[in-house]
Amino acid sequence: MQVFCSPLRYVQGISASNQLAQQMDAVGMKPPVLLIASKSARSQAEKAWQESMKQMGWEFSILDFTGECTPKEIDSVVARAKTLGVKSLVGAGGGKVLDTARAAANICNISIALAPSIASTDAPTSALSVVYDEQGKVLEYRIFKRNPDLVLVDISLIAQAPVRFLAAGIGDALSTYFESDACRLSRKPNMRGGLSTQAAFALARFCFDSIIADGADACVAVANKLVSPALERVVEANTLLSGLGFESSGLAAAHAIHNGLTMIPSTHDFLHGEKVTIGVLTQLALEGKPRPFFQDIVRFLKSVNLPTRLKDLGIDVNDLNAINIIAKRATQPGETIHNEPFPVTSSMVVDALRAADALAAQV
Numbered sequence: 001m002q003v004f005c006s007p008l009r010y011v012q013g014i015s016a017s018n019q020l021a022q023q024m025d026a027v028g029m030k031p032p033v034l035l036i037a038s039k040s041a042r043s044q045a046e047k048a049w050q051e052s053m054k055q056m057g058w059e060f061s062i063l064d065f066t067g068e069c070t071p072k073e074i075d076s077v078v079a080r081a082k083t084l085g086v087k088s089l090v091g092a093g094g095g096k097v098l099d100t101a102r103a104a105a106n107i108c109n110i111s112i113a114l115a116p117s118i119a120s121t122d123a124p125t126s127a128l129s130v131v132y133d134e135q136g137k138v139l140e141y142r143i144f145k146r147n148p149d150l151v152l153v154d155i156s157l158i159a160q161a162p163v164r165f166l167a168a169g170i171g172d173a174l175s176t177y178f179e180s181d182a183c184r185l186s187r188k189p190n191m192r193g194g195l196s197t198q199a200a201f202a203l204a205r206f207c208f209d210s211i212i213a214d215g216a217d218a219c220v221a222v223a224n225k226l227v228s229p230a231l232e233r234v235v236e237a238n239t240l241l242s243g244l245g246f247e248s249s250g251l252a253a254a255h256a257i258h259n260g261l262t263m264i265p266s267t268h269d270f271l272h273g274e275k276v277t278i279g280v281l282t283q284l285a286l287e288g289k290p291r292p293f294f295q296d297i298v299r300f301l302k303s304v305n306l307p308t309r310l311k312d313l314g315i316d317v318n319d320l321n322a323i324n325i326i327a328k329r330a331t332q333p334g335e336t337i338h339n340e341p342f343p344v345t346s347s348m349v350v351d352a353l354r355a356a357d358a359l360a361a362q363v
């Protein structure tokens with residue numbers, strides 16, 4: 001069976017925060033509302049949220065997010081939502097705020113709007129939350145029944161954020177087409193347990209074309225705190241196209257290698273998308289993609305200041321102990337690397353990591 005999932009509504013635009021309550025109303029969300037916000041999202045957008053809620057005559061309160069998406073944090077949002085008797089939740093800020101809000105809304109069985117303030121991953125549109133323990137290690141992936149009712153992207157906030165976040169989102173989005181293609185060829189299931197549709201594959205392909213065409217220009221816009229048509233197209237690619245593409249087409253080697261890289265402490269200072277980038281290059285080496293194509297991708301990554309070498313993540317390519325740890329974790333049973341259209345072993349990943357590094361060094 002083929003399965004395709006998506007949020008009910010995706011809204012993106014300049015000063016979109018001014019429309020929060022109106023857009024929630026448009027998908028049937030109801031007050032009272034509890035909004036969980038990161039400190040920076042609150043300082044940038046609280047005035048706009050207040051005004052929008054006032055125009056609709058909606059009762060709402062704001063809860064400050066304290067930093068990690070842990071079971072304890074999720075439970076405290078659930079308790080607050082129940083005490084206030086809210087009918088809708090909103091998460092505003094980076095990935096961890098959104099994941100916490102999504103998890104709490106699903107536990108309470110109430111509707112959820114997500115308002116990312118950066119475009120650093122493709123998670124906002126999905127039904128998945130990554131939950132961490134108190135030490136900051138990944139504890140579990142929780143997959144919920146419902147995608148968000150609304151994803152509202154205020155492009156003005158994204159233009160004000162550090163360019164590194166946008167570049168990381170480009171790195172995450174770069175993986176979508178290659179992983180989607182692997183799942184299509186192997187006929188392995190997507191994140192929702194079905195096979196990919198043509199629609200999901202087409203979105204993944206268009207995601208790739210968009211970031212290659214506009215990625216560098218979009219980074220220039222954000223470095224200068226400007227909104228441009230290129231930025232609008234790349235934010236859509238990073239958030240909507242990549243989000244729908246990964247969830248409804250599936251993941252493969254690149255994200256499994258990302259998970260392997262997280263085993264090395266030096267990578268903890270790097271963003272998800274920055275690690276996924278090395279995963280992409282390793283997947284291309286593993287699949288034996290032609291050298292000119294591989295090198296074009298490396299040139300593109302350099303144009304947006306993303307890592308291309310293991311040393312860019314603080315890993316020595318000659319440290320075989322570290323390389324083995326990464327490869328072992330990437331190929332553990334149940335990992336998405338087994339969605340590749342051929343069997344993948346740990347020693348193949350060791351060679352692919354080192355081959356990708358050597359090929360990238362030649363660019």
Ligand SMILES: [Zn+2]
Binds near residue numbers: 122172276
């Ligand atoms: Zn990702």
